[in-house]
Amino acid sequence: MCKGEIRPVTPSFAISPDLPFSRNRMFCGRNDIIDTIHSFLSGSALYDVEGDARPMSDVERDAWPMTRKTVVLYGLGGIGKSSIALEYSFRYSNSYTAVFWVDVTSGMSLSRSARRIVEHIIAEYVGQGSSYEHIASLLGLGGFLGLGGEISSDTAAELRVTGAVRKWLATKHNEKWLLILDNYDDVNAVDIHLLLPTCDAGNVIITSRKSDLQMLGMTVAVDDIDEESGMELFMKSANIEELKAEGKHQSNTFRV
Numbered sequence: 707m708c709k710g711e712i713r714p715v716t717p718s719f720a721i722s723p724d725l726p727f728s729r730n731r732m733f734c735g736r737n738d739i740i741d742t743i744h745s746f747l748s749g750s751a752l753y754d755v756e757g758d759a760r761p762m763s764d765v766e767r768d769a770w771p772m773t774r775k776t777v778v779l780y781g782l783g784g785i786g787k788s789s790i791a792l793e794y795s796f797r798y799s800n801s802y803t804a805v806f807w808v809d810v811t812s813g814m815s816l817s818r819s820a821r822r823i824v825e826h827i828i829a830e831y832v833g834q835g836s837s838y839e840h841i842a843s844l845l846g847l848g849g850f851l852g853l854g855g856e857i858s859s860d861t862a863a864e865l866r867v868t869g870a871v872r873k874w875l876a877t878k879h880n881e882k883w884l885l886i887l888d889n890y891d892d893v894n895a896v897d898i899h900l901l902l903p904t905c906d907a908g909n910v911i912i913t914s915r916k917s918d919l920q921m922l923g924m925t926v927a928v929d930d931i932d933e934e935s936g937m938e939l940f941m942k943s944a945n946i947e948e949l950k951a952e953g954k955h956q957s958n959t960f961r962v
Contacts, residue, residue: 717844719880721830723805724823729796736790739926743777743794746924747884747909748801776910776923787913787928791886794911802909804883806871810896811889820868820901821857827874828855844877845870868900876903883908890914 779787795805806823809815824845831841832855842851850858850866857867875883887898890912902910912922919925 717831717834717836717841718803719877719882720803721827723795723799723802724826725792725795725805725807726809726822727792727807730789730792733789733793736786736793739779739790739928740794740797742926743779743790743911744798746777747775747911749775774906774908774910776912778912778914778919778923778925779928780914780917780919780925781928783915785928785930788888790928791888791911791913795884795886802882802884803880805886806883807886807888808901809889810887810898812892813896815889816896816898816900817864817868820871821864824857824867824870828857844874846873871901872903875901875908876905881907885910887912890919891916893919 779790781787792807795807799805808819808823810819824847827845828838828841828851831844832838836844838851838853838855841855842848845851847857847866847870850863852858857863874880875885885901885908887901887910890896890898891914893914893916898912910923912919917925917927
């Protein structure tokens with residue numbers, strides 16, 4: 707490198723989680739499922755042909771290839787699959803260098819999520835000192851990223867943006883990310899492999915109403931919450947409503 711030449715800043719893979727939802731204060735129970743997810747994704751559990759998680763022995767752990775691990779949460783609509791994935795992402799965000807949430811209800815929602823993720827990466831990398839030109843090169847967005855970091859909105863840019871997410875996930879040494887693919891119900895209309903790289907890095911959580919996705923990873927059934935968790939939810943709801951009522955009363959008293 708010539709004297710006085712400025713070397714482009716290579717940003718870190720460690721960026722803040724990009725989640726479109728706040729943590730659910732009402733979440734309760736489901737710890738068995740969350741523990742199963744964490745045990746499998748962290749490498750402390752294997753799954754058999756039927757998809758049932760079991761503890762991993764020391765011998766199995768040494769022999770287990772360093773491949774990406776995927777958990778599929780399946781069950782009826784509204785049963786709580788997305789809530790479980792969200793709680794897991796908050797509870798274990800420190801275990802990952804990046805956490806991304808993708809709505810895969812449709813091809814359009816996937817594209818919108820991809821754009822949000824790329825915008826988040828760009829903002830993070832600018833904060834780390836990278837130039838927009840360097841970022842465009844890293845993400846494969848040459849010609850689609852403006853001087854101020856804005857992404858082109860034309861049709862050709864949409865595929866490039868989705869590809870930018872895939873490229874970033876596949877970057878060498880970028881191995882500790884978590885990708886959540888939510889609402890993967892219409893498997894014939896949505897191609898999640900537009901985002902998923904072929905490399906072995908990272909972890910994936912998929913939520914779906916379909917129960918036959920064993921080819922994607924370990925499947926975990928999500929059923930109704932048990933009676934104990936239901937009572938806990940009721941108590942939380944009652945407490946929150948009581949606090950709201952108290953706050954309203956205090957507010958009214960103050961105005962008087």
